[in-house]
Amino acid sequence: MNKNNNLKPKDFNTHIKPTWCTGCGNYGIWNALKKAFVSLGLKNHQILGVYGIGCSGNGTNFLKTYAFHALHGRALPVATGAKLANHKLHVVAMAGDGDGAGIGGNHFMHTCRRNINLTYIMHDNRVYGLTTGQAAPTTDRGTRTKSTPSGVLESPVNPIAIALASGASFVARGFSGDTKHLSGLFSEAIRHRGFSFVDVLQPCVTFNKKNTYEWYRKRIDNLQEDQNYSKKDAAEAFKRSNQDEEEKIPIGIFYQEEKPLYEDGLKQIERKPLVDHVINDIDINKLLNNYF
Amino acid sequence: MNKNNNLKPKDFNTHIKPTWCTGCGNYGIWNALKKAFVSLGLKNHQILGVYGIGCSGNGTNFLKTYAFHALHGRALPVATGAKLANHKLHVVAMAGDGDGAGIGGNHFMHTCRRNINLTYIMHDNRVYGLTTGQAAPTTDRGTRTKSTPSGVLESPVNPIAIALASGASFVARGFSGDTKHLSGLFSEAIRHRGFSFVDVLQPCVTFNKKNTYEWYRKRIDNLQEDQNYSKKDAAEAFKRSNQDEEEKIPIGIFYQEEKPLYEDGLKQIERKPLVDHVINDIDINKLLNNYF
Amino acid sequence: MRAENISIRIGGAAGYGIMAAGYMLSKVFAKKGYYVIDSNEYPSLIRGGHNTYTIRVSTNPVYSVSKNLDILIALDKQTIDLHREEVSYGGHILYDQQDFSSEEMKKSRKDINYLAVPFTKIIEQIEAPSVVRNQVSLGAILALIDISLDTLGTVVKETFMPKGENVVNLNSRAADLGYKYIKEKLNHSSPYTLEIVKHKSKMLVTGNDAVFLGGVRAGCKFFAAYPMTPSSSILHAFASAENEYNIVTKHAESELAVINMAMGASFAGARSMVATSGGGFSLMNEGLSAAAMTETPIVVVLSQRPAPATGLPTWTEQGDMLFAIHAAHGEFLRVVMAPGDPQECFYMTGQAFNLAEKYQIPVIILLDKYLSENHFACEKFDPAKIKVDRGTLIADSSELADDYQRYEKTKDGVSARVVSGLEGGIHIANTDEHDPYGFSSDDPNNRKDMMDKRFNKIKKLVKDLHPPKIYGPPEAEITCWSWGSCKGPILEAMKTLNREQKKVNLVHFNLLYPFLIEPVMKIIKDSNRNVIIENNKTSQLGKLIMMNTGLKFNSRILKYSGRQFLPGEIVSGIEQL
Amino acid sequence: MRAENISIRIGGAAGYGIMAAGYMLSKVFAKKGYYVIDSNEYPSLIRGGHNTYTIRVSTNPVYSVSKNLDILIALDKQTIDLHREEVSYGGHILYDQQDFSSEEMKKSRKDINYLAVPFTKIIEQIEAPSVVRNQVSLGAILALIDISLDTLGTVVKETFMPKGENVVNLNSRAADLGYKYIKEKLNHSSPYTLEIVKHKSKMLVTGNDAVFLGGVRAGCKFFAAYPMTPSSSILHAFASAENEYNIVTKHAESELAVINMAMGASFAGARSMVATSGGGFSLMNEGLSAAAMTETPIVVVLSQRPAPATGLPTWTEQGDMLFAIHAAHGEFLRVVMAPGDPQECFYMTGQAFNLAEKYQIPVIILLDKYLSENHFACEKFDPAKIKVDRGTLIADSSELADDYQRYEKTKDGVSARVVSGLEGGIHIANTDEHDPYGFSSDDPNNRKDMMDKRFNKIKKLVKDLHPPKIYGPPEAEITCWSWGSCKGPILEAMKTLNREQKKVNLVHFNLLYPFLIEPVMKIIKDSNRNVIIENNKTSQLGKLIMMNTGLKFNSRILKYSGRQFLPGEIVSGIEQL
Numbered sequence A, B: 001m002n003k004n005n006n007l008k009p010k011d012f013n014t015h016i017k018p019t020w021c022t023g024c025g026n027y028g029i030w031n032a033l034k035k036a037f038v039s040l041g042l043k044n045h046q047i048l049g050v051y052g053i054g055c056s057g058n059g060t061n062f063l064k065t066y067a068f069h070a071l072h073g074r075a076l077p078v079a080t081g082a083k084l085a086n087h088k089l090h091v092v093a094m095a096g097d098g099d100g101a102g103i104g105g106n107h108f109m110h111t112c113r114r115n116i117n118l119t120y121i122m123h124d125n126r127v128y129g130l131t132t133g134q135a136a137p138t139t140d141r142g143t144r145t146k147s148t149p150s151g152v153l154e155s156p157v158n159p160i161a162i163a164l165a166s167g168a169s170f171v172a173r174g175f176s177g178d179t180k181h182l183s184g185l186f187s188e189a190i191r192h193r194g195f196s197f198v199d200v201l202q203p204c205v206t207f208n209k210k211n212t213y214e215w216y217r218k219r220i221d222n223l224q225e226d227q228n229y230s231k232k233d234a235a236e237a238f239k240r241s242n243q244d245e246e247e248k249i250p251i252g253i254f255y256q257e258e259k260p261l262y263e264d265g266l267k268q269i270e271r272k273p274l275v276d277h278v279i280n281d282i283d284i285n286k287l288l289n290n291y292f
Numbered sequence C, D: 001m002r003a004e005n006i007s008i009r010i011g012g013a014a015g016y017g018i019m020a021a022g023y024m025l026s027k028v029f030a031k032k033g034y035y036v037i038d039s040n041e042y043p044s045l046i047r048g049g050h051n052t053y054t055i056r057v058s059t060n061p062v063y064s065v066s067k068n069l070d071i072l073i074a075l076d077k078q079t080i081d082l083h084r085e086e087v088s089y090g091g092h093i094l095y096d097q098q099d100f101s102s103e104e105m106k107k108s109r110k111d112i113n114y115l116a117v118p119f120t121k122i123i124e125q126i127e128a129p130s131v132v133r134n135q136v137s138l139g140a141i142l143a144l145i146d147i148s149l150d151t152l153g154t155v156v157k158e159t160f161m162p163k164g165e166n167v168v169n170l171n172s173r174a175a176d177l178g179y180k181y182i183k184e185k186l187n188h189s190s191p192y193t194l195e196i197v198k199h200k201s202k203m204l205v206t207g208n209d210a211v212f213l214g215g216v217r218a219g220c221k222f223f224a225a226y227p228m229t230p231s232s233s234i235l236h237a238f239a240s241a242e243n244e245y246n247i248v249t250k251h252a253e254s255e256l257a258v259i260n261m262a263m264g265a266s267f268a269g270a271r272s273m274v275a276t277s278g279g280g281f282s283l284m285n286e287g288l289s290a291a292a293m294t295e296t297p298i299v300v301v302l303s304q305r306p307a308p309a310t311g312l313p314t315w316t317e318q319g320d321m322l323f324a325i326h327a328a329h330g331e332f333l334r335v336v337m338a339p340g341d342p343q344e345c346f347y348m349t350g351q352a353f354n355l356a357e358k359y360q361i362p363v364i365i366l367l368d369k370y371l372s373e374n375h376f377a378c379e380k381f382d383p384a385k386i387k388v389d390r391g392t393l394i395a396d397s398s399e400l401a402d403d404y405q406r407y408e409k410t411k412d413g414v415s416a417r418v419v420s421g422l423e424g425g426i427h428i429a430n431t432d433e434h435d436p437y438g439f440s441s442d443d444p445n446n447r448k449d450m451m452d453k454r455f456n457k458i459k460k461l462v463k464d465l466h467p468p469k470i471y472g473p474p475e476a477e478i479t480c481w482s483w484g485s486c487k488g489p490i491l492e493a494m495k496t497l498n499r500e501q502k503k504v505n506l507v508h509f510n511l512l513y514p515f516l517i518e519p520v521m522k523i524i525k526d527s528n529r530n531v532i533i534e535n536n537k538t539s540q541l542g543k544l545i546m547m548n549t550g551l552k553f554n555s556r557i558l559k560y561s562g563r564q565f566l567p568g569e570i571v572s573g574i575e576q577l
């Protein structure tokens, strides 16, 4: 990553003005991400953003990088395929909590344990935004929504705990109301050698009347400000992720470890990305001979 | 549950002799389960077994209860639907590790947090048996299989940790080589009020040459024999679930808690199961009037 | 001007309350006994996009909105830019001087009336939030067409009571001020007077509402869905009724969970339904196939939207017919319906549950965004016309045969089902090919028998199906062939065409599959010139007809811009044949 | 008896090494230059079920195994019970006295020869595990048909070397003892003598092998799958070749992951393929639709097995054609192929990648269990005949237009793709409907244009497609119509039918969609009596032809017992027409 390019955050804008609701937490994520790209010295074409479907997914139109606006729930496998085909790309997958913890939950689990060098940002607004306010898997028990008028009957998915249980090597949480911290987190996530997951607490001003900016501000607690917290202890991270939210909601890096990349095991991309292999006239005679 | 019926384990046999390989761990699970039914005083028709596709799923033909042999990966949603429609049934879902932690992983996560009163047994042989020996999500890193001839590159799924992270209210592990303990575990799981998950270490004598009976026997360690272990501490349970397997593999109940059932929130089944409602002539005039 | 029918459009940015206002206005008309049909358009954004709500109100039955507007209410400038050309000669545009100067406006069309209304000032005056401008506009419209405010008052109450009396009052006052402003400005005369009707109040429902109502009436006890436009409101409706009507409604983790949960519930003995759109239906394919193999009844609502993939989530198209007919691996029987209006949605949902249970097969109900989300005023549905027939379902052990065979090889292919948990009813619902008890079997003869058994049901099934219905003069010069939601615009177009002496009729399929070859062949024999009208690119009904009859219709009117036909487009399409 | 061709079946319980032995025997014949075709049958169980492996070896081309067996090797009693009737008059049954008494046996068929071989005793003698009985049987067979042991020796070495020299020796000795036992028992004369051929050694491949080989040659760089019979061996083959041929092979967590990963890899610029069976294909539908919308090339192998649902996982059927053609929501262009033998599998896989990339569409290759898992001896494939054409893919920034539009509205509908990461190539691959740059757009005109753009490709595409191929005499009395793997049994049946003066030919579709109407119409015009032959219940090819030509063939030979046709069934089917 070249730290000396002269890009500014606005160079990552497309000609389309974001259509998110005024005050939506997606703005904070968008700004933090652009800042992170700048601080890492990344150029637009070196980045591939892979988006799910949801309000956050609409962001595909606002961020100027290579982009794949995937199906609902499928950002991670698309990101995985693209990364394996061209591991020189910096791949950032972004999707809603419904997308990533609901319909796409299985890919989340498996991408964590796969440890491919890509970053996954969950736009966690604890609601289905784009489909106008149904319960998300992250919605608190008891919450009344269009799809749960008598209140949600399940315990919410805890994305941090799932990432930890699935063996992710970088697990963090940010708050879209604190762009500075968030942008730092994004930079560290992208810099991390391995799969990095950032759960972003993202107020949805239109459909989530509970988890507001204020509500979060009162509770948020930066793990890195706790001198005793070690981000190398998965069990402790797990415990913190289960903290009673009425007291504290930890943000920062819950867990980070160095472990072999999936790509490290792939001899076939050691020398160059798959996409750079010439395929014009591949000699298969040796293979054919196996069948004689 | 009526403890005084006179059924014997063999009363749960169908006319079909199991076709599992000689020595297969599925026999132990099958026997333990029949014993558990007997000890709980359950009759055949009070039970619904829901099976995935895999060697374990072939068991649908050997156990005499109501049965649904579902699609690969879909035992849990079928079980959920059936339980909600007729909550008087004792529903036991059974599937392989590929089925439940691979293709069906998302249902696993969500069924855990849902806390419906059903039991889920994972036949965890750490391999794809029925499709003749590919890597399962539970297969150890580095293992060479047909689908991973250069060795698995991912960390294995840890079903216990996932269940804990997903908020399951009963999380246990058994070993198919210890039918007595296993059968006790099954009884407790079925008796538990809520979703109960039992991960069963099941040797596959044909395709898994590493995780053999012997290998397990050397390492297995009953949590309930440790006086200091409390099954109410999720973080501790999480820690134990991540224990280095070369040293110890804990079995027994990792975690148990009482929490509201999903069904507790459903007024519509308070008086009787859904299936017992008469639907002949439902009066919808009140509803119709909402549209005037 | 005394009018038989009037077309009104309200437009503005997303977030301006366009949908709410439009719906309330439709409701006013329906309550007063008018025929109403509306059509809303919005992009897949929560804010910022352009929304419109178009209403056609009439003293006589109407089947479609029209292209020409009598009244356009513009809550922003864009509305005027986009829709000015659609206003009829002599029509009215209501706008706020703050958004647009009248000079600027008049440049392009001098043949229409511009009425400035100080929407913003009025709500500032009563200190209401800006969204309440929509209520001012409602008052203004009613003044314009000379309808008193009392019914709107009721609707405002019904709508806002849950938010408290203050909100009700604020909205009422806003409407009042809008009304008064216009009345005064026009000197208490109204340019339009909708003829008074003596009809009883009408129901105002969408196709989704009707499917929901039909489902509740038919005894649907388990409904599962994962939200997906334009099917989501069925989920919301079931969720809101679940306690009172003893229905378990599950917003599950994915469409895979949805279809499999519904299958489990149906297996246990509860009537079950799911609803989705194309992408979710794609995900449900494997489950559909499992329902077929296990002979578990299931009703699947597929409300189409323009695809492939995510497509145009909030727009309309009929792109999934042949997919629905051939969906999922393996060969199996199913029914595919395509109701054309809310009445058909209601009654056919009842029929769908009966067919699903009598024949133990999946039944797919095709809707589209147009039918799912637009409102139609209609006569009260008659619940008595939906009768429950659960086929061979056994709920009592005493009715069970001694040696109960779940998949008994019967002559008509239908075997006895059992409510799970009955003593003596034990069996396997098996996605593997199976023997009559449900045990897995790969015997070749059994396989053949079981395939025959499952397909043999068609013989009895077709007797429960109805051929396409013919609308309009029996001996027409031109016969239109269509399906599903195109019914309305075509019927509306036929009014014009048949008035001008062109004799046009319509063969409308609300039941697509199994295809009833004989009756269709007969209609073809009796018809002169045939034209297919579909809201898709590849003429799927045309292919279906050809596939079953060998006959190809060379004339086609197809639209695939993501919008429903307007009657005028069909009129000119037919005139150009 | 000098023989031109011989049919052999080995049977026994699962776990008896039937598959291994059968394959080794086929290999011996192929190495010696004979034509071989084999057919294995096994249930979806790891142990306990009944397995058979049937081989037809011939000095001249053979296309199918036959019903009648010359030699039956029974490694258990069940084999004799199940297959005795298939042994030809004068044929041989080899069995172990321990399993079955010869008295008992002779009761039912006295017209055949029973040869007791002490399989078990022989392996006990050399202290080999019981599975090695299969090698004894191989030796015995070769003795019976008078083929020396040397080639088997080579095959044993190739097969068992990875397990060590001891294993090789043990297996060789077992074969040797089987050989000697028969030779001695028959006094060194053999009842059969396969004519000696001077052909070069042949390749012995399955359809799956051929698809794999074609894929590697075509430059497939990313292969993903979730194991599913009968497609799994493609995964195994790619996995084993991944290092040497620089291919990333991913056994992913589900078919949903599979198709989306492949789409991501293809988007980035790598040729990508996936393989599955019906259930997995159902799950891939949504992804297929996304590939179409984003115009991402993808090759999808769908190896059919009897369905619906889990069905008969290890058996064969052609049940998914119309599903593949109509799969997934929305309307989009695709190619559906159905190669009929390994040669076609190889070359058409090459073609599939070119079509996918040239037209930026999904290409589906239909196989079935029969083609996927049975072995065919054939001439060495010619890799040079697969030429790579990547269409408009740009891999170098300098070739990029200044204002690069990924979805430029070109005349032929094809726009320039770009290897991701190039400077100047930034764009959105968007599952939403999008403008030429890929930005989401719900403009109605853009929608129409983009649908037209995507469909316009068909004009150029059809020029790259070939019509069905005609086999047999041009002016036949009876013309068979079929597709995919039925080719072999029909060609074999035609040998018999045309020998007896019936003039029969075959129109074989290995490319089903887009359907080339003109050439097919021409064939129909030129043909006399038509009969459709398909391995399914509903005659899907018949429907496809009718859908496209309006013509219905009234004669059908359909089989849907989960088994492939035997040539004799086709012969008698045609004779009964």
Ligand SMILES: Cc1ncc(C[n+]2csc(CCOP(=O)(O)OP(=O)(O)O)c2C)c(N)n1
Pocket: A053, A054, A055, A056, A057, A072, A095, A096, A097, A098, A099, A100, A123, A125, A127, A128, A129, A130, A131, A136, C226, C227, C228, C229, C255, C279, C280, C283, C310
């Ligand atoms: C297969 C499928 N099912 C359903 C949908 C409809 N859908 C679009 S976005 C969405 C949920 C949005 O919630 P989330 O992922 O949390 O994103 P947010 O809008 O809150 O940012 C749903 C259900 C879809 N596009 N595809």
Ligand SMILES: Cc1ncc(C[n+]2csc(CCOP(=O)(O)OP(=O)(O)O)c2C)c(N)n1
Pocket: B053, B054, B055, B056, B057, B072, B095, B096, B097, B098, B099, B100, B123, B125, B127, B128, B129, B130, B131, B136, D226, D227, D228, D229, D255, D279, D280, D283, D310
């Ligand atoms: C959608 C789908 N994909 C793939 C398969 C093929 N399949 C059958 S069983 C199985 C895996 C078996 O592994 P596991 O679930 O661990 O069960 P085991 O056989 O080991 O008991 C697979 C991949 C299938 N039936 N359905």
Ligand code: SF4
Pocket: A019, A020, A021, A023, A024, A025, A026, A055, A125, A129, A130, A203, A204, A205, A206, A207, C046, C047
């Ligand atoms: S609905 Fe919520 S998440 Fe979506 S744009 Fe508006 S505020 Fe943001």
Ligand code: SF4
Pocket: B019, B020, B021, B023, B024, B025, B026, B055, B056, B125, B129, B130, B203, B204, B205, B206, B207, D046, D047
């Ligand atoms: S393959 Fe493994 S899991 Fe399957 S039956 Fe045999 S031993 Fe059991």
Ligand SMILES: [Mg+2]
Pocket: A054, A096, A097, A098, A123, A124, A125, A126, A127, A128, A129, A136
């Ligand atoms: Mg969300």
Ligand SMILES: [Mg+2]
Pocket: B054, B096, B097, B098, B123, B124, B125, B126, B127, B128, B129, B136
């Ligand atoms: Mg397994």
